[in-house]
Amino acid sequence: MPLNALDSTLGAAFLGTLAAAIFYGLTSVQTFIYFQNSAGDGRFFKSGIFTLWILDTLHMAFTAHGIYFYLVTNFGNFEVLAAPTW
Numbered sequence: 001m002p003l004n005a006l007d008s009t010l011g012a013a014f015l016g017t018l019a020a021a022i023f024y025g026l027t028s029v030q031t032f033i034y035f036q037n038s039a040g041d042g043r044f045f046k047s048g049i050f051t052l053w054i055l056d057t058l059h060m061a062f063t064a065h066g067i068y069f070y071l072v073t074n075f076g077n078f079e080v081l082a083a084p085t086w
Contacts, residue, residue, distance in 0.1 A: 009081075010070060017067045024060045027053065 031053045038046060066085050074080040 014067060014071065017063050020060060020063055024056060027056055 031049065034049060035046070038049075069085050070080065
């Protein structure tokens, strides 16, 4: 398999991960600012915000792991692309 054929698959996955990382950073800053200024909000609402941020963190961790697995750990091993990471 030529490397140019991977531009539309792994290249797109890498760019998607890069965009997700940027949005994760923005979400983290918004979450931090919210908790600095949320003295009047209820505990249920705060726990909902925190839970969503934890889920976003897990999503970013799994996405980064998948990209690292395909682009670094298995660089040049095209057979690994036939099966999912997990």
